[in-house]
Amino acid sequence: MLVIGIAGGTGSGKTTVVDKIIQQLDIEGMNILSQDNYYHDNHNLTLTEREALNYDHPKSIDFDLLIKHVKALKNHEPIEQPIYSFVTHGRTGDHVTVEPKNVLVVEGILVLTNKELLKEFDLKVFVHADSDERLIRRIRRDTQERGRDLNEVLHRYQTTLKPMHQEFIEPSKNEADLIIPNMRQNSVAIDFLTTVIKNSLRKH
Ligand SMILES: Nc1ncnc2c1ncn2[C@@H]1O[C@H](COP(=O)(O)OP(=O)(O)O)[C@@H](O)[C@H]1O
Numbered sequence: 722m723l724v725i726g727i728a729g730g731t732g733s734g735k736t737t738v739v740d741k742i743i744q745q746l747d748i749e750g751m752n753i754l755s756q757d758n759y760y761h762d763n764h765n766l767t768l769t770e771r772e773a774l775n776y777d778h779p780k781s782i783d784f785d786l787l788i789k790h791v792k793a794l795k796n797h798e799p800i801e802q803p804i805y806s807f808v809t810h811g812r813t814g815d816h817v818t819v820e821p822k823n824v825l826v827v828e829g830i831l832v833l834t835n836k837e838l839l840k841e842f843d844l845k846v847f848v849h850a851d852s853d854e855r856l857i858r859r860i861r862r863d864t865q866e867r868g869r870d871l872n873e874v875l876h877r878y879q880t881t882l883k884p885m886h887q888e889f890i891e892p893s894k895n896e897a898d899l900i901i902p903n904m905r906q907n908s909v910a911i912d913f914l915t916t917v918i919k920n921s922l923r924k925h
C-alpha cells in the first residue's frame with residue numbers, strides 16, 4: 722500500500738487537490754482519511770465550551786486513533802472511521818467502514834506535525850496558499866458550509882488559527898517531499914503529483 726500525507730493550512734486547497742488527484746488517477750483502489758474526522762470527542766463539554774476550544778493545535782487531534790487506523794489499513798484490516806460534525810464540534814456517533822485499498826491518502830492541517838504519523842508516509846505533500854487567500858477562502862467556506870458567521874471566523878483566525886499555523890503548520894512544510902503552490906488553479910502541479918504517485922505505485 723502506498724501512503725501519502727497531504728498537509729497545508731486551512732483553505733490552502735488540500736481537499737480540492739485530493740479530488741483532482743482522484744479524478745486524474747482514475748483508479749478504484751484509493752482511500753482518503755481526513756484528519757478532520759479524528760478531532761477528539763468533547764461531548765463532556767457544553768456546545769458553548771466546545772465552540773471556545775482551539776482546533777488548530779496538534780493536541781486537538783486524536784493521533785493515537787488516526788495512527789492506529791493507518792497501521793490497520795496497511796495491515797489489510799478494515800477500520801471504523803468516526804464521523805465529525807463542524808456544526809456541533811463533535812463526533813456524530815456514526816462510523817463508516819473503510820476497507821483497505823492500494824493507495825491511502827491522509828489529509829489535514831496537522832498531518833505533517835506528528836513524528837509517529839510521519840513514519841507511516843511514503844510521500845509527503847504540502848499545499849501552499851498565502852494567508853490572505855486562505856482567510857478569504859475560509860470565510861466563504863465556513864459561512865456557506867459550516868454554519869459560522871463572519872465574527873466567529875475572524876475571532877478564531879486571530880486567537881488560535883493564525884498563531885497555531887505559524888507555530889506548527891508552516892514549519893511542518895519542511896517535512897514535505899513536494900510543495901504544491903495553490904494560489905490559483907495549478908494543473909501542472911497536479912499532473913506532476915499524479916505522475917509521482919503513478920511511479921510510486923509501480924514500485925509498490
Ligand atoms: N486553486 C484554487 N483557486 C481558487 N479557489 C480554490 C483553489 N483551491 C481551492 N479553492 C477553494 O478554496 C476553498 C477551500 O478549499 P479546500 O480544498 O476545502 O481547502 P482545505 O481542504 O485545505 O481547507 C474551497 O471553496 C475551494 O473551492
Ligand SMILES: O=c1ccn([C@@H]2O[C@H](COP(=O)(O)O)[C@@H](O)[C@H]2O)c(=O)[nH]1
Pocket residue numbers: 730731732757760776777806807809810811829830877882
Ligand atoms: O470543531 C471544529 C474543528 C475544526 N475546526 C477548524 O477546521 C479547520 C481544519 O479544517 P480544514 O478543512 O483543513 O480547513 C481548522 O483550522 C479548525 O480551526 C473548526 O472550526 N471546528
